[in-house]
Amino acid sequence: MIYEPDWKTLENISEQAKDMLEKRDYEGVGRLLRRYGESEDAVSRIAFHMHKADLSRTPEKAAEKGIMQLFGILSGTYLMRNGRINPEENSIPKAMAAKHTFMLDHYVREHPDCGIARPEAEEVKAAVRILDGDTxxxxxxxxxxxxxxxxxxxxxxxxxxxxxxxxxxxxxxxxxxxxxxxxxxxxxxxxxxxxxxxxxxxxxxxxxxxxxxNRPPNPYLDQLNEELEKLGRLAVNPKSIDDFFIYNDFLVKYGIDRKSPEEVRIRQAEAAYRELDARFVKMTGRRPYADELFGRNRQKTDVAENAGDRSLRNKPKGRRMGM
Incomplete structure (x- = not known):
């Protein structure tokens, strides 16, 4: 049986860890981890305060000597090796250690002459899997x-x-x-x-x-829907590019060149519309609109062109006026 401290001792450990982390006394936190390394409850509480302190918030922070040593001690505790407490509590120290590995890897890649050993590729992949699976x-x-x-x-x-x-x-x-x-x-x-x-x-x-x-919040969808409507107008009526609400950053985002000929802009706007429309189908499950919109628009264009051809063919030959 592994010795677990009583509730009062755990509270005292928790307060000590919090105070030490606020003072950046990483050696003191390391001593706590060594002393109570076989206690899942004690390590869980210390790790919770380490998590709140966000010790790996930047690659530079993750590469600090004291923080590297602290995570080394944490990795040797019973909780990290084969802890069996509440999975939600257990996920905090594991995700925190994974984030440290991920950030440290980026630091060493950016500073190859720093003298710090780069984490193994498999270790980094495992860290990414932990982070991607942590709610x-x-x-x-x-x-x-x-x-x-x-x-x-x-x-x-x-x-x-x-x-x-x-x-x-x-x-x-x-x-x-x-x-x-x-x-x-x-x-x-x-x-x-x-x-x-x-x-x-x-x-x-x-x-x-x-x-x-699976489905982003409605304000995000509303914002994208406004952009979808703009793209539809640009594809159907290319002259709307001069409307006051068509900003340059919007055109750049969707790859529409203001200086291109109209037929090129129509193709660019239609391609952007189709791509965004497909994203909406995936995000919301609604039916796609692109084929209906552009099919109807082409049908109108064909009808107009055919009518124009007929009017030219049936136009009577007027008499030339004399002097």
Whole structure:
């Protein structure tokens, strides 16, 4: 039988861990983990406070010596090896350790000369599987992506890295800060277009958010539905591109070139409409609208052209007026 501390001792351990983490006394937390490493309840409480402190919130933080040592001690506890307590409580330390592995791997890749051993590839893959299967981690990622798309709130470094937004977000921040063109060209090899980078980020975030749920919230769907209607108008009536509500960032997001001939813009708008319409079918289960919309529009065009041909064929030959 493994010794488990009584309730009063557990409360004392919990308070000590919380206080030490607030003071960044990682050695002290490590000593607690070593002392109570065979107690599932004690380690679970310590891990809960480590989770709240978000010790791996950035790759740089994950690579700090004290934090690396702390996670090394945590990995050797009974709870992490073969704990059998409540699965929900057990998921916190395991997901937290997986996040540390994931962030540390990114740091070592970015700084190969740092002297830190890079986690094994299989270890990183296992960490990603744990994170993708953890409900709390997924819910938090979904919330951050939603806030970014609806309110422009910056997502955490983990979400940026996990869903392929990190490089573009760095670039976006550089552009937002007003970095000079020469510095941008020296750093990135070119002067990026702010609208293009922003549109790329939005599309990446939308793809990630839609992969994390069956049906997104209604405000998100309403926002996309407005864009779907704009695309439909552009495909049916290309002259609507000059309407006041057709912004350049919207055109860039959906790959529509304002300077292209009308027939090219029609094809671009129709392709974008069909793609977004297919996403709606997947997200909501509704029937597709694209074939009905463009089939009806082509039918009207064909009728108009045929009527025009008939009127030209049946037009009487008028007499030429003399002087």
């Amino acid at each position: 709390m981690t997924q819910d938090k990622a979904f919330s951050e992506l939603y806030d970014y798309l609806m309110m422009c709130q910056p997502p955490s470094p983990y979400v940026q890295l996990r869903y392929g937004m990190a490089e573009d977000y760095k670039l976006y921040q550089a552009l937002e800060s007003g970095m000079e063109a020469e510095t941008l060209k020296e750093k990135y090899g070119t002067v990026p277009d702010h609208t293009v980078v922003s549109a790329r980020l939005t599309k990446t975030a939308e793809k990630a958010l839609e992969s994390l749920c």
